[in-house]
Amino acid sequence: MTRATRWALGAWLALLLACIAVIARTPFTTDLSAFLPRSPSPVQQALVEQLRDGVVSRLILIGIEGDAPARLAGISRNVGAALRDSGRFASVNNGAPSGFEGDRELIWRYRYLLSPAVSTERFSAEALHESLRELLAQLASPTGALLQRLAAADPSGELLLLVDQFTPQARPRIDEGVWFSKDGGRALLLAQTRAPASDIDAQKAALDRVRESFAQAASGTDARLIVTGPGVFSVVSRERIREDAWRLSLIGSVLIAAMLIALYRSVRVLGLGFLPVASGALAGIAAVSLAFGSVHGITVAFGVTLIGEAVDYAIYLFTQNAPGSAPETTFERIWPTLRLGMLTSVCGFSAMLFSEFTGLAQLGLFSVAGLVVAAAVTRWVLPALLPRGFAVSAVPAVAPRVLAAVHAAPRLRVALLVVLAGAAVFLIARPQPLWSASLTSLNPVSAAEQALDRQLRDDLGAPDVSYLVVIAEADQQAALQAAEKAGATLRDAMARGWLQGFESPAAYLPSEAMQRARQAALPAPDTLRRNLQAAQKGLPFRAGAFEPFVRDVSAAAALPLLDRARLQGTSLGLRVDSLLVQRASGWNAMLPLRGVSDVKALAAALPAGALLDLRQEFDRLYGGYLREAMINSLLGAAAIGALLFASLRSPRRVFDVAAPLAAAALATCGLLALAGVELSIFHLVGLVLVVAVGSNYSLFFDRQGPSGADRGRTVVSLLFAAVTTVIGFGLLAFSKIPVLSAIGSTVGLGAAMALVFSAIMSRQESRAA
Amino acid sequence: MVALVFALPAHADPLDELMQRLAQVKSAQGKYLERKHLAMLDAPLDSSGTLLYVAPGRLEKHMLSPRRESLILDGDTLVIESKGQRRTFALQEHPVIWAFAESIRSTLKGDLATLQRFYEVRLEGDAAAWRLRLRPKDSRMRQAASEISLGGSGAWVDRIEVQEAGGDRSVTQITRGAS
Numbered sequence: 001m002t003r004a005t006r007w008a009l010g011a012w013l014a015l016l017l018a019c020i021a022v023i024a025r026t027p028f029t030t031d032l033s034a035f036l037p038r039s040p041s042p043v044q045q046a047l048v049e050q051l052r053d054g055v056v057s058r059l060i061l062i063g064i065e066g067d068a069p070a071r072l073a074g075i076s077r078n079v080g081a082a083l084r085d086s087g088r089f090a091s092v093n094n095g096a097p098s099g100f101e102g103d104r105e106l107i108w109r110y111r112y113l114l115s116p117a118v119s120t121e122r123f124s125a126e127a128l129h130e131s132l133r134e135l136l137a138q139l140a141s142p143t144g145a146l147l148q149r150l151a152a153a154d155p156s157g158e159l160l161l162l163v164d165q166f167t168p169q170a171r172p173r174i175d176e177g178v179w180f181s182k183d184g185g186r187a188l189l190l191a192q193t194r195a196p197a198s199d200i201d202a203q204k205a206a207l208d209r210v211r212e213s214f215a216q217a218a219s220g221t222d223a224r225l226i227v228t229g230p231g232v233f234s235v236v237s238r239e240r241i242r243e244d245a246w247r248l249s250l251i252g253s254v255l256i257a258a259m260l261i262a263l264y265r266s267v268r269v270l271g272l273g274f275l276p277v278a279s280g281a282l283a284g285i286a287a288v289s290l291a292f293g294s295v296h297g298i299t300v301a302f303g304v305t306l307i308g309e310a311v312d313y314a315i316y317l318f319t320q321n322a323p324g325s326a327p328e329t330t331f332e333r334i335w336p337t338l339r340l341g342m343l344t345s346v347c348g349f350s351a352m353l354f355s356e357f358t359g360l361a362q363l364g365l366f367s368v369a370g371l372v373v374a375a376a377v378t379r380w381v382l383p384a385l386l387p388r389g390f391a392v393s394a395v396p397a398v399a400p401r402v403l404a405a406v407h408a409a410p411r412l413r414v415a416l417l418v419v420l421a422g423a424a425v426f427l428i429a430r431p432q433p434l435w436s437a438s439l440t441s442l443n444p445v446s447a448a449e450q451a452l453d454r455q456l457r458d459d460l461g462a463p464d465v466s467y468l469v470v471i472a473e474a475d476q477q478a479a480l481q482a483a484e485k486a487g488a489t490l491r492d493a494m495a496r497g498w499l500q501g502f503e504s505p506a507a508y509l510p511s512e513a514m515q516r517a518r519q520a521a522l523p524a525p526d527t528l529r530r531n532l533q534a535a536q537k538g539l540p541f542r543a544g545a546f547e548p549f550v551r552d553v554s555a556a557a558a559l560p561l562l563d564r565a566r567l568q569g570t571s572l573g574l575r576v577d578s579l580l581v582q583r584a585s586g587w588n589a590m591l592p593l594r595g596v597s598d599v600k601a602l603a604a605a606l607p608a609g610a611l612l613d614l615r616q617e618f619d620r621l622y623g624g625y626l627r628e629a630m631i632n633s634l635l636g637a638a639a640i641g642a643l644l645f646a647s648l649r650s651p652r653r654v655f656d657v658a659a660p661l662a663a664a665a666l667a668t669c670g671l672l673a674l675a676g677v678e679l680s681i682f683h684l685v686g687l688v689l690v691v692a693v694g695s696n697y698s699l700f701f702d703r704q705g706p707s708g709a710d711r712g713r714t715v716v717s718l719l720f721a722a723v724t725t726v727i728g729f730g731l732l733a734f735s736k737i738p739v740l741s742a743i744g745s746t747v748g749l750g751a752a753m754a755l756v757f758s759a760i761m762s763r764q765e766s767r768a769a
Numbered sequence: 770m771v772a773l774v775f776a777l778p779a780h781a782d783p784l785d786e787l788m789q790r791l792a793q794v795k796s797a798q799g800k801y802l803e804r805k806h807l808a809m810l811d812a813p814l815d816s817s818g819t820l821l822y823v824a825p826g827r828l829e830k831h832m833l834s835p836r837r838e839s840l841i842l843d844g845d846t847l848v849i850e851s852k853g854q855r856r857t858f859a860l861q862e863h864p865v866i867w868a869f870a871e872s873i874r875s876t877l878k879g880d881l882a883t884l885q886r887f888y889e890v891r892l893e894g895d896a897a898a899w900r901l902r903l904r905p906k907d908s909r910m911r912q913a914a915s916e917i918s919l920g921g922s923g924a925w926v927d928r929i930e931v932q933e934a935g936g937d938r939s940v941t942q943i944t945r946g947a948s
Contacts, residue, residue, distance in 0.1 A: 077859075095857070139807065140816040142830050142840045143849055145869070145913070148937060152809055177846050177859020545809035 008380035015373070016279060019286040026289040029296050037356040037621070043609055046470045046588070047617045055578045056230075056468060056592050057197035058090070061456040062189040062210060063226035064218070069184060073176030075217040076187040080178075082213035083191055088206045090574040094189040095172065095179035103570045107166075111158040112556035114510065116165070118518040122156060123528060123553070128535035131156040136539060153548035165507060166572070172460055181459040186226075190460050192578060193231060200238055203231035228453035233445045237737075244735045245301060248744075252728045256311075259727070263394050263720065264318060272385055273314035279381075280310045280374030287369035288362045298359050302685075302743065303366035309345060309693045310374030311728075312721035313338060316696070317378055319717035322709065323391035327383035333710065335379060337699050340647050342375040344640050344699075345692030351636030352688070357625040363685065371692075398719075399712030406715055409759040416760050420663055423670030434669065435626060436678035446736075461500075461594060467602075468612045469502070469591040476587045479580060480511035482607075483589040489605050490591065498602050500595025505579035508572040515561045522557045525550050626681050633688055640691065648702075657698045660757035661691050667757075668750040682739050686746025693725055693747070694754025701762040722755040784881065784892045787899060790924045792879030795824045797925070803941040820943060822877045828870070842870050868910045872903050872917045876926065888917070897922050 037044055051057055062079070064072050080094040112118050121127055135155050138147055150159060172179040172188055179188040191210070195202030207227065214225045261270050284303050288295045316338060321330045349371070352364025427434060469486050473479040483506040490502045506514070523531065528550050536543070567573030579590050596602065603611045644654045665687050672679060697718050729751065732744025798821050805814040818832040830840040838851040847858045847866060860867040868887045875883040884890050887910070888903035900920040905911045912934050920928040929941040 136814070137835050139810075140803075140805065140814045140835055141832055141838045141851065143838065143851070144805070145931075145933075145939075146866075148807065148933070149935070174846075174857035176844070177857060177861070540810045540812040540814070542809055542811050 005380070005384040009384060012279070012377060012381045016282060019282040022286040022289050023282065026285065027294040028300070029294050037358070037624075039356070042472065043612065043617060044621060046472070046612060047614060047621065049583065049588070050468060050470070050590075050612065050614060051230075051618075052198035053196035053581070054468065055192065055590055058193045058195070058231060058578065060191045060193060060206065060210060060227060060229040060232060061453065061460060062191065062214075063181070063186045063456050063459075064189075064214070064223050065186040065226065066224040067222045069175050069180065069187075071221050072180075072187040072223060073178045075214070075221065075223055076178045076189060078217035079210070079213045080189055082217070083189075083209065086209050086213075088194060088202075088209055090192045090194050090578050091571060092189065092191045093179075094187070095174045095177065103572050106566075106570055106572070107162050108159060110556075110559065110562050111154065111162060112522060112553060113515045113518050113559065113562055114162055114508075115158040115518075116507075117156070117158065117161060118521055120521045120523070122521070123523045123531060125531040125534035128156070128531055129537075129539070132535055132539050132541060136541075152546055153552050155546055155549055179460070186459070188456070188460050194574075194578075197231045197234060200231075200234050204235045207232055207235050226452060226456065228449065228456055233449075233453075236449075237445065241301075241737050241740070244737050244740060248731045248735055248740070249728075252731045255727050255731075256724045259720075259723065260315075263392050265393065266387065266390070268387065269318060269390060272382055273311065273318065275382065275385075276313050276374035276377040277310045279377045280370035283373035284366035284370035288366050291365055292358070292362055296359055296362055299362040299366055302739075303363055303370065309689070309696070309725075310371060310378075311724055312693065312696060313342075313375055313378040314382065315721045315724065316700075316717045317382060318386070318390065319392050319395060319720055320710070320713045321386070321391055322713065324389050326388075327386050327390075331379060331383065334700075334714075337703050338375065338378070338696070340644075341696035341699050342371055343643055344695040345371050347639040347643050348633075348636045348688045348692045351632040351639070352629070352685070354632060355625070356628055357681075360625070360629060360681070360685070367692075392716075395713050395716050398716050399709075402715050402719055403708075403712055406759045406762070409756070410762065412760045416663070416757065420666055423667050426670055427666075427673060430673065434673055434679055435630075436680050466613060466615045467499075467593040467596045467599070468614065469593065469606060469610050470612050471589040471591075471607075471610060472583070472586060473589070474586045476580065476582075477511050477513070479587040479589040480506050480509065481513055483580075483591060484511055484514055486591060486606060486610060490593075493602055493605055496601075498596070498598040498605075499593050500597075502591050502593045503575075503579065504591045505576050505589050509562060509564065509567060509576045509580070512561050512563075519557050519559075522553050525554045528553055622681070626684070629681050629684050633684060636688065637691070640695070653702060656761065656763060657695065657702050660698045660701075660754055660761050661694045663757045663761070664690055664694055664750050664754040667753050668746055671749055672745065677742075677745070680738070680742055682742040683746050686743045687750065689743075689747050690750030690754060693751050694758070697722065697755045698758040698761075701758045718755060718758075722751055725751040783895075784890065787892060787896070787901070788879040788881045790879070790896075791877060794822075794877070794879075794924050797822045797877070799943045799945050801830075801941050801943045803939060805937070805939040807937045808935060822874075825878055826874065828874050828877065842874060864907060865910050865913050868905060868907060869914070869917075873919070873926075873929065876901060876919050894920075 040048070064075050064079070067075075076094045080092050083089050083092040107114065132155055135147075135151055135157070138144055138157075139151065147160075173182060173184065174180065175184055179190075180186065181188060191206075193203060193206045195206065197203060210227055211225065214223075218225070257270060260273060261267065264270055264273075281300075281303070285295055285300060288299055288303075316334060317327060317330060320334055321327055346368050349364050349367040352360050353368065355361045355364065469490070471479055471482040471486060473482055483504050487502070487504045487506055490499065490504075493499055494501065510518070532546050532550070533543075564573065564576065567576055579592075581588050581590075593602075599611070599613060641654065641658065644657055645651070648654055648657065668687065668690065669679065672683065677683075700714050700718055726748050729744045729746075730748035732740045733748050735741045735744060799819070800817065801820050802815065802817045805816075807814060816832050817834050818830065821827075821829040821831075826842075826844050828842040832838045839849070841848040841850070845860045847860060847863075847870060849856045849858070858866060860870060871883055871887055875881075881890070884903065887907065888905055891902045891904075893900040893902065898920070899922065900918055903917045903919070905914060905917075914931050915934050916932045918930045918932075919926050920930075925945065927943050929943070931939045933939075
């Protein structure tokens with residue numbers, strides 16, 4: 001071992017230790033922050049916060065079906081009770097009297113501060129006369145008995161008004177005392193988790209609780225459980241991505257390892273082959289951690305596949321090593337090409353570094369750092385560890401056939417040209433756009449599940465995930481006041497039929513200013529007695545019957561204002577907690593909307609930017625990312641062109657290297673479009689990877705060695721490298737997760753075509769002849 | 770009806786006899802006039818409407834004056850329709866309403882077991898003029914009503930009287946006939 005190799009090994013080990021030290025202190029995130037732009041606008045910030053933490057994204061919609069209604073109702077009641085007791089939910093509604101029953105005393109005491117009807121006018125002689133006439137009619141009615149005891153203290157009916165206001169506005173049909181779907185076949189529950197939607201572990205715990213309590217309540221019946229909602233979808237998606245990624249990468253690794261061990265006939269060499277990838281992955285994670293402060297799960301998952309190119313480096317070295325020659329000698333021949341291939345990939349991936357899309361920027365940095373380290377490990381560490389005189393014995397047997405195929409390949413040039421022209425014409429002429437403008441194309445939730453979610457949402461009258469009024473203010477009181485103002489606008493809009501309903505934190509916790517205004521509107525005892533006396537004229541109420549009312553009104557005028565501390569532990573408090581939240585920049589009040597029918601009119605009536613159309617904003621954000629990623633990719637392609645020109649110094653050779661890559665990208669897009677796939681940002685990432693991996697193929701074809709034996713080894717190494725890539729990525733193409741299948745199909749197809757096209761377009765044979 | 774009464778064994782308990790008689794009725798319809806005497810009012814408060822009973826578990830009370838309001842009891846749910854709104858209650862979750870509802874429904878049904886679940890039941894008078902006095906067993910129910918009494922003759926209930934704890938009282942008279 002030479003001094004230089006010892007230094008190289010030492011430096012490598014030191015780097016690995018440093019990387020591990022950095023990674024040990026790295027926070028890994030799995031929330032939606034990866035989708036947040038690096039310098040978000042307030043609307044984008046609110047958007048991502050809503051998705052991560054919003055009240056609507058915490059809803060779990062539950063349906064119970066498949067048995068007799070009476071049984072379903074019983075199960076619904078038991079599940080509802082179990083979920084309410086679990087402490088994981090801010091609210092659980094199934095039509096049975098909700099948690100507000102328990103708050104009755106608090107609502108009763110604070111009724112004159114909570115009721116939106118309270119005004120000076122409400123307690124005038126005329127208005128009281130109307131209230132008393134109404135009360136008389138109610139007392140006479142069959143339900144009068146229920147009111148009798150409250151009537152003397154609450155003749156204007158504030159309690160009933162509040163109970164009505166607090167119970168969900170849209171009520172599904174009720175059978176057997178609980179909510180049912182319109183057709184009566186499905187009992188319905190609507191639960192809101194305490195944990196934010198982005199806390200997938202907590203969402204999973206909540207979902208497990210739903211499943212367990214259903215299993216308990218439904219044992220011995222035929223009932224089936226349906227659960228949907230944003231949190232449920234993130235849990236299911238995570239499980240599916242984990243399962244799929246785990247299963248497919250396991251199969252891929254086993255296949256690739258089996259192939260390589262058959263070639264190398266040495267476990268040690270097989271292990272050595274993974275050193276560059278492993279070192280690169282560690283370096284990539286550490287680099288992202290240092291630059292961004294945290295690493296997103298997506299970055300790690302896809303980053304490791306992106307530096308799949310690094311597996312190829314070891315294959316090139318091991319396969320091209322001639323029998324009996326030292327690795328150093330092999331490197332003298334192949335290193336310039338390998339280095340140029342690596343730099344080409346770095347150019348391609350560094351375009352992503354400048355993305356506003358945090359996830360993509362992390363992915364870019366991960367790949368650049370990973371590739372540089374993997375190439376360096378291949379160049380300076382592997383030769384020292386490779387067994388002396390190692391050579392892949394299969395090469396001489398395979399080489400002649402591969403060379404013959406390569407020799408024959410250029411005959412297909414005309415056919416290739418026709419195919420490419422066809423692909424270009426097809427892509428240009430097809431009416432639908434090649435790139436999907438909506439992020440929903442990446443949704444791992446199946447269309448059937450989304451339809452079920454819509455159906456349950458419709459049955460329940462649950463707020464649409466789409467529309468929300470978000471108010472950001474410096475402090476809590478300002479946010480509540482602004483929510484009260486927006487609430488007035490929304491009530492107007494409801495009267496005009498622009499929406500069906502909304503919820504507001506100010507309904508449960510009016511601003512202090514509003515509470516004071518209501519207190520100020522309460523008349524003094526003597527005034528109230530006088531007004532009552534006048535109001536009772538012509539009505540059979542006994543004189544002094546409403547003394548409890550006078551007493552309660554004057555008590556309410558002196559009540560300490562309702563605040564969050566007093567709401568603590570009540571279901572009103574839980575509602576406020578979910579609708580009024582503290583952010584880094586201040587306080588946000590959120591008013592989820594239901595049944596929005598005229599978005600434009602609503603947006604115009606509300607303060608600018610207050611109405612958030614989540615789906616549209618997200619699509620807009622994604623559209624921006626996609627456009628930017630395309631521009632960056634073009635810049636990356638230009639950088640690759642400049643790099644190739646600087647090192648090859650011949651336009652003709654630059655063309656020879658770049659043309660197969662461009663052709664592979666074009667043909668891949670054409671094939672995917674032909675298969676009816678709408679291309680997404682991850683297909684674009686896949687195309688960058690095709691260029692990165694494929695550039696090695698075309699560069700090696702461009703620089704085939706002088707001797708026939710070397711040429712054979714080079715071409716065979718390319719074939720092996722391409723086969724591992726196609727196995728690894730091709731398997732991902734079979735995933736049901738759109739993101740995985742996008743990358744897998746693009747790279748699997750693209751890499752294979754890049755190799756074949758490089759052979760077809762290579763001039764070496766004709767030049768040699 | 771008279772034949773039915775005589776068909777019963779002579780030594781039977783009068784309460785059981787009454788219940789069996791009532792249980793024969795599969796449906797009944799009548800008009801009611803309800804008069805409430807409330808402490809907060811100088812004068813009694815009158816309301817009227819129709820009643821409909823269909824065995825075994827459906828009871829409808831439709832108030833027509835002073836305004837329209839309906840109470841429909843079916844199985845274990847109670848639906849209240851007033852001012853265009855419809856509210857549904859599960860009886861199990863409202864013990865007081867449930868007890869009220871069963872005082873009338875279980876009597877019409879001749880279901881002594883359910884009646885005795887909620888009330889101490891006492892029978893006065895004879896088959897031609899009987900009076901069933903119900904005293905709530907549940908303390909919460911006793912706060913709402915100290916006694917409910919139903920009077921009638923044969924298998925027909927013609928009077929319901931509710932004595933409330935606060936001194937309020939209501940008397941409902943029922944006459945045969947479709948509305």
